[in-house]
């Protein structure tokens with residue numbers, strides 16, 4: 001690109017963030033909201049999927065095509081993390097790239113085509129103690145034989161106005177996704193853990209210079225990663241520095257740094273900023289029920305998407321802090337739907353067998 005706008009041939013501000021309208025989903029929403037405050041008539045479904053990012057909507061496509069009539073409770077802000085990015089160039093099948101919101105609109109359209117019903121609400125309470133499982137969203141109770149949790153993990157941002165304004169216009173939280181856009185540019189990356197150090201090293205493949213900024217006097221990351229970063233000729237360390245402002249009107253033109261001891265400011269002439277200060281898995285309503293790992297992500301068992309609760313499956317970034325990509329999340333959504341389908345089939349076979357045994361013993365045949 002000739003201008004200094006690394007990732008904004010069509011800036012996020014100019015594109016619609018709305019999903020393609022949810023015809024069937026609206027019908028569910030209308031029906032459920034017609035039950036004011038949930039007057040004791042729960043909405044039942046074989047499978048309820050929580051979350052409408054790549055994992056949740058892929059699970060919905062597979063579950064719907066398996067005739068499981070899934071309901072997706074997709075969040076008040078549906079579509080997931082790709083809704084806050086512009087160009088996605090690494091999702092297979094789009095040789096010219098695709099805008100994040102457009103891609104998620106297509107996911108949704110495909111899920112609805114097979115009958116998935118999507119409700120734009122947050123699940124605020126669950127009861128996973130017994131089956132059917134209970135979930136509550138916007139005052140409506142849902143009952144599901146199987147549940148797929150695909151609530152993702154939100155990137156943690158610095159929280160300054162200029163960062164929010166320039167997201168998708170040079171500010172990103174994903175070096176794997178967006179590093180490529182910064183070929184032959186100078187970039188900043190902020191953070192002090194292993195992720196920040198790894199991403200700084202990754203960015204040296206593209207950028208002419210990488211400024212690694214950390215607010216403390218030492219990194220938290222492993223010694224070996226610190227040594228690699230410190231020794232890299234393209235990486236310049238800026239310790240005891242905070243980012244006060246991302247400079248630029250509609251794309252990143254620099255950073256204004258503050259010194260931790262308050263003795264003044266510095267400016268860095270970067271065209272991109274990567275924020276690598278962590279992710280927060282969206283587990284609040286589930287963490288009392290589903291086991292989490294040491295980082296707070298939901299745990300799955302073995303090579304499956306099964307959680308510690310029989311009939312509850314987990315997919316996407318909410319359990320994956322290693323890959324964090326749309327295609328891996330979608331892959332997990334597919335796996336979770338197949339796991340749920342097989343689990344339901346086994347349940348049906350088991351219930352059928354039990355009923356046959358009861359009938360055979362004569363207990364159920366009493367007049």
Ligand SMILES: Cc1cc2nc3c(=O)[nH]c(=O)nc-3n(C[C@H](O)[C@H](O)[C@H](O)COP(=O)(O)OP(=O)(O)OC[C@H]3O[C@@H](n4cnc5c(N)ncnc54)[C@H](O)[C@@H]3O)c2cc1C
Pocket residue numbers: 050051052053054055056073074075076077078079080081082084085087088089090091121122123124150151152153154155172173174177178282285315316317318324325326327329330
């Ligand atoms: C700036 C940025 C750029 C990125 N660019 C790329 C890229 O170019 N290519 C790529 O492959 N990946 C990219 N990623 C990563 C990608 O977005 C994620 O890996 C992917 O979205 C994860 O999918 P998911 O379905 O697991 O979770 P998410 O996409 O996070 O979706 C989770 C969904 O769950 C919903 N939810 C959460 N809690 C609840 C609740 N209680 N009730 C109901 N719903 C709930 C949320 O509203 C959300 O809709 C990028 C990420 C960021 C932050």
